[in-house]
Amino acid sequence: MSSASSPVFGKKYSAFLFDMDGTLLSSIEAAERVWGRWAEGHGLDVATFLPTMHGKRGVDTIRQLGLPGVDPEAESAIICQGEIEDVEGVRPLPGAIEFLKSLPPERWAIVTSSPRELAKVRIAAAGLPEPRFIVIAEDVSRGKPSPECYLLGAERVGFDAKDCLVFEDVAAGVIAGESAGADVMVITATHTHPFETSHPKIPGYIGIEVSVDENGDLTLTDRR
Template sequence: MSFPAAKSLLLPQNAYSAFLFDMDGTILNSIAAAERVWGRWAAAQGLDVEAFLPTMHGKRGVDTITALNLPGVDPLVEAEKILRGEIEDVEGVVPIPGAVEFLSALPPERWAIVTSSPIDLAKRRLRAAGIPEPRHMVTAEDVTIGKPNPQGYILGSERLGARPSEVLVFEDVLAGIQAGEAAGADVVVITATHSHEIETGHPRIPGYLDVIPHVGEDGRLSVRLRA
């Protein structure tokens, strides 16, 4: 995969009270592991695996299964089975290049993860990728409706003591982008794991190798090009 030169990156131009990060595809890459587990499940259900897999990223498992409306399938039971499989299979889960350094440079009280993954899976994948657990994290158990509903990003903002309008959301998939938009936050799209470009008017960066977080004299956060 080829990335644009640093000078062509589209960076957020504002400064923020806090940063909120999606997890899978945004700070770590778990695509191979997730698609192995979900692919086996989809095949067992008689689904078109190739058509199904792109639809399950960025959402809670129970929401994905519920939306399929499969006869005789209990979404809660099946989501639990898939969760166990995902916790066991973290082969190939790696950080997005530069993500560990970028996160480590942020004040710990000023950023959080907002993920559609359940807490046990989130912790397992963070460990596998070598990313320390943040002080604040919103997971599937913390919301009643998952992305693209904005509930998670609103809650993440509250936990950091910020209004959503003062927050920058880092996302990689449409459901998460829509959740950030609906919360009233600014969004930057991470394209590191994209095989097809997402149509978006939001700023976008391929990863974190060419950018650094900046903390202003007023304490507000921004994203700048690495010198």
């Protein structure tokens, strides 16, 4: 679906809910360095494994592998610490900082699968504005593709998810946004592992403008 035919542009939303990694910032090099070393150490095919670990909580990724003798909680904690210590190459996506600064701070949230400390480190490393509202891995009992995180994000900004627009970059997050009842915009800037979707796509935030009406509702316009 092209942006020109997308109902997302020109539609009023109460709030925007953003995934973090791959959606507002790029951390793919750092994440794949840390996860790649871990996967190699556990005898996994690194090239096959890496596309499967983006957009989900680390503990869920490890649990789904079903590796014998591996404690998902303990291993994900080790990986998280490695990611906290490695922020080389973490950077904002094109136009993301300016785009976030154009939004009323009470009308957007970050909804990430990252644990709290990792989210803080990456937001700072990328130079993104500090969100007033954030949902992190520890806040939910089920990670993406469960809709729990986006339902909680909508609750924190004070609106129904159906009145929000979710910005996502991977299939698990898109499914979570859909299941929460929200509209979805797919960000493709870091898509080294593309996936099929019927949702509108944009490469980043350059040329994407937001207008705010007297009620605080948000409307996207594509100026590219």
